[in-house]
Ligand SMILES: Nc1ncnc2c1ncn2[C@@H]1O[C@H](COP(=O)(O)OP(=O)(O)OP(=O)(O)O)[C@@H](O)[C@H]1O
C-alpha cells in the first residue's frame with residue numbers, strides 16, 4: 001500500500017525577478033504513513049506553508065517529486081490536480097477563503113455537492129452535523145462577513161472535513177481561536193484521525209498542540225528535521241558565552257567611566273558619599289575582574 005504523502009528531494013525556489021531568488025524549500029524528503037498525525041514547527045518564513053502547498057498540490061515544486069496516495073502530482077495539470085484535492089485532501093488554511101456570498105451551512109455543503117455522492121438531504125444533514133461538531137450550531141445561516149475570525153476558521157474546518165478526505169492539511173488551525181475552542185478543535189481532529197484513519201499534517205507555533213501529534217518535525221531555513229535544530233531551541237553555549245563576555249566588557253567600560261566622572265565630581269560631594277560610592281565601584285570592579293579572569297581561565301580570550 002502506498003503512503004499518503006511522500007516528498008522526494010523537494011525544492012522550491014521563488015524567483016522574484018532582478019536576480020533575486022528565495023530558496024523556500026531546500027530538498028525536503030518526507031514520508032507520512034496512513035493514519036499518522038504529524039506536526040510541523042519552525043520560525044516564521046522557514047517554509048512551512050510552502051511545504052503544505054506542495055503536498056496539497058496548490059503549487060508546483062522547482063525540483064523533486066510530490067506523491068500523494070501513490071499518485072505523482074509533481075507536474076500534474078490543474079484540472080486533474082483540482083480533482084485530487086477535492087477527493088483526497090481537506091484544507092484547514094487561515095486564508096483559504098470561504099465563499100463570501102454563501103452562509104456557513106452552504107459553504108460546508110459545497111464540497112459535498114461537487115463530490116456528488118450524497119443526496120441533497122444527506123448533504124444538508126451532514127453539513128449541520130459538522131457545524132455542530134465545531135460549535136457553530138447557532139451560526140449556520142451567517143455569512144463569513146457576519147462571523148468572527150475564529151468562527152470563520154471553524155467553518156473552514158467543518159468544510160475541510162465534509163468529504164472525509166484521507167489527508168488533512170492544517171496551517172495553524174487554532175491560530176484564531178481562544179484556548180478552549182482550540183482544544184475542542186484539536187480533540188475533534190484527534191478523534192477523526194483515529195476514527196477515520198485520516199492522515200494529518202498540522203503546522204503550529206504552539207508546542208502544546210504539537211505534542212498532541214505522534215511526531216513533530218522541525219523546519220529551519222527550508223529544511224526539515226526530526227529533532228529541533230539548535231537555533232530553534234536555546235542558543236548554544238558558545239553564543240551564550242560570547243554574549244556574556246560582551247556584557248562583562250561593557251560593564252567594565254561603564255565602571256571605568258563612572259570612576260573617572262566620580263573623581264571629577266569629588267569636590268562637590270561630601271567626603272562620606274564620595275567614599276561610599278568609590279567603595280561600591282571598587283567592589284563591582286573587583287568582582288568583574290575576578291569573573292573575567294575565571295573566564296580567561298576556561299581557555300577563552302576576551
Ligand atoms: N509567493 C511567494 N513569492 C515569493 N516568496 C515567497 C512566496 N511565498 C513565500 N515566500 C517566501 O518563502 C519563504 C517561506 O515562506 P512560508 O510562507 O512557507 O513561511 P512559513 O514558515 O509558513 O512562515 P509563517 O510561520 O510566517 O507562516 C519566506 O521567505 C517567504 O518570504
Ligand SMILES: [Mg+2]
Pocket residue numbers: 048049050171
Ligand atoms: Mg505560514
